[in-house]
Amino acid sequence: MKENIPRQTFLLSKRWQLTEEKSINGMGVDASVYKNLYPHLFQPLRLKGLIMKNRIMSAPNMLFHTVDGRPTQYYISYLEHKARGGAGLVTLGEIAVCDGASHTPPMQWTWDNLPLFGEMAAAIHEHGALAAVELVHGGMRANPRYNTVPIKGPVACVNHLGAEVQAMTVEDMEHVADAFAEAAAFWYHAGFDAVLIHAAHGWLIPQFLSPLINKRTDEYGGSLENRMRFPLAILRRVRERVGDSKVIMLRLSGSERHPEGFTTDDIIAFLEKAQQYVDLAEISTEGVTNYFAITYSPWGQNVELAAAIKAAGKINIPIFTIGSIMSPEQAEDIIASGKADGVSMSRALLADPFLPKKAALGRADDIVPCLRCLNCTDSDNARRHLVCSVNPLIGREARLGFADTIGKANRRLKVLVAGGGPAGMQAAVTAGERGHNVILCEKSDSLGGLLKLLSRDSLKKDLRRFLEYLLRRVAVAGVEVRLNTEVNRELVAAEAPDAVIVAVGSLPLVPDSIKGIEKAKHITSAYQEPDSAARKNIVIIGGGLAGVESGLHLANLGKKVTVLEMLPDYATEAGNVYRLGLQAKAKEFGLTIITGARCLEVADGSVRYKKDGRESEVECDAVYYATGMVSYTEPYFDLADTAPFVIPVGDCKQAGKIDGAIHSGYFAALDLGML
Numbered sequence: 001m002k003e004n005i006p007r008q009t010f011l012l013s014k015r016w017q018l019t020e021e022k023s024i025n026g027m028g029v030d031a032s033v034y035k036n037l038y039p040h041l042f043q044p045l046r047l048k049g050l051i052m053k054n055r056i057m058s059a060p061n062m063l064f065h066t067v068d069g070r071p072t073q074y075y076i077s078y079l080e081h082k083a084r085g086g087a088g089l090v091t092l093g094e095i096a097v098c099d100g101a102s103h104t105p106p107m108q109w110t111w112d113n114l115p116l117f118g119e120m121a122a123a124i125h126e127h128g129a130l131a132a133v134e135l136v137h138g139g140m141r142a143n144p145r146y147n148t149v150p151i152k153g154p155v156a157c158v159n160h161l162g163a164e165v166q167a168m169t170v171e172d173m174e175h176v177a178d179a180f181a182e183a184a185a186f187w188y189h190a191g192f193d194a195v196l197i198h199a200a201h202g203w204l205i206p207q208f209l210s211p212l213i214n215k216r217t218d219e220y221g222g223s224l225e226n227r228m229r230f231p232l233a234i235l236r237r238v239r240e241r242v243g244d245s246k247v248i249m250l251r252l253s254g255s256e257r258h259p260e261g262f263t264t265d266d267i268i269a270f271l272e273k274a275q276q277y278v279d280l281a282e283i284s285t286e287g288v289t290n291y292f293a294i295t296y297s298p299w300g301q302n303v304e305l306a307a308a309i310k311a312a313g314k315i316n317i318p319i320f321t322i323g324s325i326m327s328p329e330q331a332e333d334i335i336a337s338g339k340a341d342g343v344s345m346s347r348a349l350l351a352d353p354f355l356p357k358k359a360a361l362g363r364a365d366d367i368v369p370c371l372r373c374l375n376c377t378d379s380d381n382a383r384r385h386l387v388c389s390v391n392p393l394i395g396r397e398a399r400l401g402f403a404d405t406i407g408k409a410n411r412r413l414k415v416l417v418a419g420g421g422p423a424g425m426q427a428a429v430t431a432g433e434r435g436h437n438v439i440l441c442e443k444s445d446s447l448g449g450l451l452k453l454l455s456r457d458s459l460k461k462d463l464r465r466f467l468e469y470l471l472r473r474v475a476v477a478g479v480e481v482r483l484n485t486e487v488n489r490e491l492v493a494a495e496a497p498d499a500v501i502v503a504v505g506s507l508p509l510v511p512d513s514i515k516g517i518e519k520a521k522h523i524t525s526a527y528q529e530p531d532s533a534a535r536k537n538i539v540i541i542g543g544g545l546a547g548v549e550s551g552l553h554l555a556n557l558g559k560k561v562t563v564l565e566m567l568p569d570y571a572t573e574a575g576n577v578y579r580l581g582l583q584a585k586a587k588e589f590g591l592t593i594i595t596g597a598r599c600l601e602v603a604d605g606s607v608r609y610k611k612d613g614r615e616s617e618v619e620c621d622a623v624y625y626a627t628g629m630v631s632y633t634e635p636y637f638d639l640a641d642t643a644p645f646v647i648p649v650g651d652c653k654q655a656g657k658i659d660g661a662i663h664s665g666y667f668a669a670l671d672l673g674m675l
């Protein structure tokens, strides 16, 4: 049943236009009245005998949710969620092809476990997507912990884990090529439509392609032709084993991004030969900080590699590209401009698996933006269950349901939210969407909290997008917003809500043992003060994530920034991969970070510190401290007895990063009404 709802009640993407005034249904739009704004993105693609319904590949994202090598229901539902969101193809990540190949705990793809893998493929197929599986061999970067045979690669060496690596013999190569072929046959049998052979990110195949690594003196090393020999043999073996009708895809680095590494021309030459065996190539890149570009990096970092490969005019198979493809507009432009034939998205679809469906419905404004904070990768690397900062559901569908199945609460409650930062906004949005009657109070004159300040960071476009998204969601979730309103006992008594969600944030920890600290300001002031050209030399006391990231922002504004950190290392609370990106940026921006430096005094025009028993001084014209935040809990304790449910969320509950704010706000609101 369609209702006649006035058009202006919907926040539609600017790129969608009504061709005529017609009724709009609750899902957004009557498709007949819209013109397709992403015609290239939603053009189907034929892959052998299969149809990929659009040009969006959900990239491989392994989940560590396995037990004894078997996927759990969490894993199956996670893949289903991605398919449910509308991607044309969903890829199961990193299946090691044989003993000796694993760099992570391997999935046991034995015949006994076949029904579980079949279920993975079925869960993807049920939503009209193609199911692909990525096959990998870690080569010299395999982890001895997860293999029973010696680690082998192109050359003998000691790997990044300190493990002895043996050079592969020709027999070893034969064995590995057979293993890829056997694995492909197995996974097609399990019901998967395609295999994606991993020839990127430093694993076995790029190890052989790399002139930096592959110093073999036999016919498998040296010249490009020799370095390609084994990778091509693998592809040929797979094709021979599975026959012409099956879809084989390649995840390939378009460049080694090193002056002496393989070039895009090398890759074109490789693909020219490989294309007889494979049906599609997805172009990524080498170097972990390159393929996992963090929030400071430009979007679409590999698009130009794909474009160069296409422009060579020698490759006849579809070329996809991956790497910070964050919006349907961006994806459409890439394909429309002929730079690639399709896109592959990883983090953007973790943040919102429904990106494709929302784009198709003209609801791009509703897509949850990825922050490229790498919380996902770092939780993944730490082998915890996947955590996305902005999508509390991802990976937990088996327990919580899918984003489109969480409906209205079974009871409509009156909810008062105190504090309009990220946690408060998220709680208000989720409560509003669940049908509760929500009042969101903010004591300042605008919503956003800390996010409002931090999103002014000159380098954090992704964070700004997220704030704008939250503000839009608040506007459409039926939430009554009261600015300049502090929640106190009187207000709660007057409103008589069923629940009060307390999201009043945190307070800076002032390092008051430092002499003269009153001359310094909290780091948030750096985002509030109008930029003064007079302030040229800045010292930040505290080299945690907040101090270092703010330092990057100030350096980007042209300041000379010195960060003093007491610990032996900086930004230690950042995950490994994010930290690598941060380190690269700190170097690029000429940020001086002095670790092991205990700050002694903030004087006029300088800061005195002690390192290795010696006192030193840095001259400066502004000093900020970023020495931590502490939960602001008083309002919570004050309000705790004012309503049946009084729930602290965000920094008020535990001072931390954005994921804590979003998740606690979301779950507090989700929990309401379950009586």
Ligand SMILES: Cc1cc2nc3c(=O)[nH]c(=O)nc-3n(C[C@H](O)[C@H](O)[C@H](O)COP(=O)(O)O)c2cc1C
Residues within 6 Å of the ligand: 059, 060, 061, 062, 092, 093, 094, 134, 198, 201, 251, 284, 291, 292, 293, 322, 323, 324, 325, 344, 345, 346, 347, 348, 376, 377, 380, 386
């Ligand atoms: C949580 C997580 C797991 C990943 N697992 C895999 C994997 O199993 N295989 C793989 O080739 N790449 C994996 N990647 C890398 C992505 O496929 C992709 O190359 C990378 O995230 C860059 O794309 P993006 O900018 O769209 O996120 C993973 C990435 C994330 C964030």
